[in-house]
Amino acid sequence: MDRLYKKGEIVTLNIEDISSKGEGIGKYNGYTIFVEGVLPDEKIRAKITKVKSNYAIGSLDKIIEQSKNRRTPPCVFFEDCGGCQIQNLEYKEQLKIKRKIIVDALERIGNLKNIQDKVKSTLGMKEPYEYRNKAQYKVSQDATLGFYKKKSHEIIPINHCKIQSGQSESTMKYINEFIQKNNISIYNEETHQGIFRGVVERVSNFNNEVMLIFVVNVKKIKFSKELIEHIKKYLPNVVSIYININMNKTNVVLSKTNKLIYGKEKITDSIGTLKYEISPLSFFQVNPIQTKVLYDKVVEFAELTGVETVFDLYCGIGTISLYLAKNSGRVYGVEVVEEAIKDAQDNMKLNNVDNVEFTLGKSEEKIVELLKQGIKADIVIVDPPRKGCDEKLLDAIITMSPQKVIYISCNPATLARDLKVLNVGGYNIEEVQPVDMFAHTMHVETIVALYKKD
Numbered sequence: 531m532d533r534l535y536k537k538g539e540i541v542t543l544n545i546e547d548i549s550s551k552g553e554g555i556g557k558y559n560g561y562t563i564f565v566e567g568v569l570p571d572e573k574i575r576a577k578i579t580k581v582k583s584n585y586a587i588g589s590l591d592k593i594i595e596q597s598k599n600r601r602t603p604p605c606v607f608f609e610d611c612g613g614c615q616i617q618n619l620e621y622k623e624q625l626k627i628k629r630k631i632i633v634d635a636l637e638r639i640g641n642l643k644n645i646q647d648k649v650k651s652t653l654g655m656k657e658p659y660e661y662r663n664k665a666q667y668k669v670s671q672d673a674t675l676g677f678y679k680k681k682s683h684e685i686i687p688i689n690h691c692k693i694q695s696g697q698s699e700s701t702m703k704y705i706n707e708f709i710q711k712n713n714i715s716i717y718n719e720e721t722h723q724g725i726f727r728g729v730v731e732r733v734s735n736f737n738n739e740v741m742l743i744f745v746v747n748v749k750k751i752k753f754s755k756e757l758i759e760h761i762k763k764y765l766p767n768v769v770s771i772y773i774n775i776n777m778n779k780t781n782v783v784l785s786k787t788n789k790l791i792y793g794k795e796k797i798t799d800s801i802g803t804l805k806y807e808i809s810p811l812s813f814f815q816v817n818p819i820q821t822k823v824l825y826d827k828v829v830e831f832a833e834l835t836g837v838e839t840v841f842d843l844y845c846g847i848g849t850i851s852l853y854l855a856k857n858s859g860r861v862y863g864v865e866v867v868e869e870a871i872k873d874a875q876d877n878m879k880l881n882n883v884d885n886v887e888f889t890l891g892k893s894e895e896k897i898v899e900l901l902k903q904g905i906k907a908d909i910v911i912v913d914p915p916r917k918g919c920d921e922k923l924l925d926a927i928i929t930m931s932p933q934k935v936i937y938i939s940c941n942p943a944t945l946a947r948d949l950k951v952l953n954v955g956g957y958n959i960e961e962v963q964p965v966d967m968f969a970h971t972m973h974v975e976t977i978v979a980l981y982k983k984d
């Protein structure tokens with residue numbers, strides 16, 4: 531390392547890589563500088579804004595040589611909005627970058643050698659827009675819906691989002707209209723005063739049903755009747771309206787307290803030939819088109835013959851369990867959210883499936899209980915949240931020793947950490963398939979097939 535930069539200094543950099551947060555990475559004699567808004571293969575000028583012991587942050591001053599993969603972002607809010615990070619990059623390049631992020635994590639964190647050939651090209655979308663079935667709209671103090679600005683809690687008002695479902699534009703327009711017309715006070719994060727905190731929209735891709743969840747900072751709202759009338763008039767495909775009472779001083783969008791004020795308790799969507807009912811608090815993959823691609827990969831990796839015992843750990847509303855049920859002997863699904871496990875049980879009936887057992891609890895605890903009952907899996911599927919699997923769970927899988935483990939992950943870093951444990955514990959990594967569930971963002975989904983070593 532040659533020398534530390536000084537704050538305010540102007541530097542010229544060749545951008546060599548992109549970080550998992552989407553910042554361009556330039557190097558000066560081994561010293562790393564992160565700059566937002568720039569792409570690999572660009573030559574730029576940046577002003578140093580922060581200096582740490584082994585890296586610095588710069589802000590873009592000028593692009594001297596532009597990457598051939600740079601494009602005009604289709605969304606006019608791209609520069610400000612915190613939702614997408616790489617809309618300014620050609621889509622096919624986004625897919626390559628996502629693969630590289632996974633390879634880097636597996637090599638660096640997972641210490642996995644010769645992994646390059648195992649990691650396939652990212653499976654992308656034909657039309658990578660309007661794919662999201664869930665939106666969490668914030669509301670600004672001037673009563674306009676929007677999303678958080680990049681790296682801040684400031685809300686930027688928007689009227690259109692390129693990656694949200696086609697429903698999104700009307701939802702924002704008519705909810706804006708309602709809160710402005712009715713003078714509803716807006717929640718302030720700092721003072722904890724005000725009523726209206728935001729809206730969560732869930733859309734069923736297949737049935738075109740919409741659920742709206744209004745998040746409020748009071749026990750009872752006085753405007754339910756007017757709200758229902760307004761929504762019925764202007765947003766006719768809304769089939770379910772909830773009030774979520776969230777009086778907590780927290781960034782967590784939804785509290786556990788939901789009150790249905792209109793319509794159905796759940797919306798119904800389909801993946802392949804199966805139908806799934808979804809409650810407000812249950813997890814459902816946000817990109818239904820790519821979910822089918824992902825689940826078909828699970829089927830391919832599982833190579834079921836109709837007799838296998840399968841554990842689907844972190845099963846959500848039972849989507850993967852039910853997807854595999856007809857080709858399995860028996861499936862055990864485990865999930866920690868009560869509403870989701872109830873949905874899973876209802877979804878089993880809805881799809882006339884009778885060889886799946888859903889259990890409420892933590893995967894790391896329930897797997898041990900199943901083992902104690904003498905129930906062992908031939909195939910274990912894990913699909914944990916971003917923090918990855920609990921160590922106890924990985925130990926239990928290694929002890930149980932199933933033929934195959936299929937690991938689905940939305941976080942390459944924790945995936946790499948856990949694969950290292952499974953690899954040392956007796957599993958070969960056969961194939962790593964990135965699937966683009968989150969186009970134009972730096973998020974990446976991966977599915978990995980692991981087979982027991984001979």
Ligand SMILES: C[S@@+](CC[C@H](N)C(=O)[O-])C[C@H]1O[C@@H](n2cnc3c(N)ncnc32)[C@H](O)[C@@H]1O
Nearest residue numbers: 813815844845846865866867892893913914915
């Ligand atoms: C990424 S989602 C996957 C859900 C499902 N496999 C799907 O494809 O829709 C992770 C799920 O794990 C659940 N979860 C989180 N921690 C858990 C734990 N320790 N044990 C069981 N489930 C857990 C979450 O509630 C969520 O439903």
